[in-house]
Amino acid sequence: MAAKYGLLLVGIGMGDIHSMTTSALNAIQNADLRILESYTAKWNDDDILKLKEMVGEFEYALRPDIENPDKILAQCQEKSVAIMVIGDPMQATTHVDLLLRAEELEIPYKVYHGISITNLATGISGLSNYRFGRPTTLTYAYGGWVATSPLEVISVNLQLNLHTLVLFDLDPTGLGTGNMQPMLPIDARKVMYQMLEKWQEDSLQEIEEVVDSSFKFKNHSVKQLPENLSQLPVVVCTDLGTTNQSLWRGILGSIEKAPVGNMHCMIIPSHLSEIEEKALKKWAKE
Amino acid sequence: MAAKYGLLLVGIGMGDIHSMTTSALNAIQNADLRILESYTAKWNDDDILKLKEMVGEFEYALRPDIENPDKILAQCQEKSVAIMVIGDPMQATTHVDLLLRAEELEIPYKVYHGISITNLATGISGLSNYRFGRPTTLTYAYGGWVATSPLEVISVNLQLNLHTLVLFDLDPTGLGTGNMQPMLPIDARKVMYQMLEKWQEDSLQEIEEVVDSSFKFKNHSVKQLPENLSQLPVVVCTDLGTTNQSLWRGILGSIEKAPVGNMHCMIIPSHLSEIEEKALKKWAKE
Structure with missing residues (x-):
């Protein structure tokens, strides 16, 4: 992505960090802020730890944070924010909605697909x-x-x-x-x-x-x-x-x-x- | 994979090399022989070239090579053979059949899933x-x-x-x-x-x-x-x-x-x- 700010919606695949695509991994590592969406699927604690080692620290987002995303979208206006989603990010209506809102606010966004269940x-x-x-x-x-x-x-x-x-x-x-x-x-x-x-x-x-x-x-x-x-x-x-x-x-x-x-x-x-x-x-x- | 030989069935995703998972990329790079299955989907020439740069030279397999896989399976008895499949390798009956044959011959095998269409x-x-x-x-x-x-x-x-x-x-x-x-x-x-x-x-x-x-x-x-x-x-x-x-x-x-x-x-x-x-x-x- 050319812009220095914006929304990156990143599928991290199923199971563990090795199921992530190289472009997804890259995008997460280079983001200013990382957020793990943590209510539609779950990894075990070991794999979460390995993810942190590989991409750096991250915050967690629950359903209200994604469905009422004003805070997240405000952050996307200033820096690049990677929302990490287990599996593929575009299988859920909420994420489609999030992208549409970003578009309305003219926030640049990019989707990185992941392997889904x-x-x-x-x-x-x-x-x-x-x-x-x-x-x-x-x-x-x-x-x-x-x-x-x-x-x-x-x-x-x-x-x-x-x-x-x-x-x-x-x-x-x-x-x-x-x-x-x-x-x-x-x-x-x-x-x-x-x-x-x-x-x-x-x-x-x-x-x-x-x-x-x-x-x-x-x-x-x-x-x-x-x-x-x-x-x-x-x-x-x-x-x-x-x-x-x-x-x-x-x-x-x-x-x-x-x-x-x-x-x-x-x-x-x-x-x-x-x-x-x-x-x-x-x-x-x- | 512990064994030095065997069959690696590797999904390389859709579109280009960056849609490959890190474990798939690793598996292909470390294989003794690489074969691109080239009859169920197609990448453009540019991406094929980039794939070669990233993983090394490879052969091509067409439908008869996979459906009558005696030659491929014989090679799997001696070295590690990565069959690269565009998309996900397990969406096609032929590949399921290939794995079942490998199992009958007691050839170790491993599947690396990819993003499918x-x-x-x-x-x-x-x-x-x-x-x-x-x-x-x-x-x-x-x-x-x-x-x-x-x-x-x-x-x-x-x-x-x-x-x-x-x-x-x-x-x-x-x-x-x-x-x-x-x-x-x-x-x-x-x-x-x-x-x-x-x-x-x-x-x-x-x-x-x-x-x-x-x-x-x-x-x-x-x-x-x-x-x-x-x-x-x-x-x-x-x-x-x-x-x-x-x-x-x-x-x-x-x-x-x-x-x-x-x-x-x-x-x-x-x-x-x-x-x-x-x-x-x-x-x-x-």
């Missing part, structure tokens, strides 16, 4: 990227409110014979203000059971209100989940992109057997092609 | 990753054979109100043996019109043979495309990840107005959220 999960599992439908995120139940959309996404994908990448929330409060607790596989199961219960209640209430084809589709698709949700095939991904990464293949009902690490996500596989089956057999524990 | 296209456009359905690739019509599946994927996604990432083929022969000609936006339009014609013929023939729900769905979904395919909204992505990258927003019928570069892909947007609309307005030429 979407890449890693499809790649490491050996499942074909072309056979993944829409991804989803399992959220914690916030104060009694239970989302059902993740289950709907999974069942629509199954109906279309597509795999689903299921990311896990890491913020039990939904506020993004600290005390992040990345969802564990057993929490994910609990949340999914809650979702099914809620969805079945909703379906009973709304069964008469079939107004358009998308709604019909929604109801139809519930049938694609196994009658007993605990039988749903899952592939749990643990600490992808780190030296500890592992895949575990089983059913939702036995998810407590999956390895527990720092960050998890899950793939709900549909029917597997021959090579996908072979790859999972080799690379996923059962 | 999937990351870039969703990120650079500002469209939400969560609103992308299954991706597809537009293939050239090989000797009279026209695929209709890309159009089916697009229309199913539109029915579900999801965007589609449409990659472009770069091999008019389908053999992967050289003379790659990355599909241009105007070729893409031509192929899509051919596909529609084929699909409509097929539908007439098969209308009586409605055997299962997936087939019904397939026929139903044709309606989601505009009656006149030339009205289909498209976002053409040109040279993503390079300094020349650009986005162009328009309709399929006017696709000749899109910038022409070295590599292209396309997004078929569904209904845009407010922030998606705002991002496209800012970042895509019309």
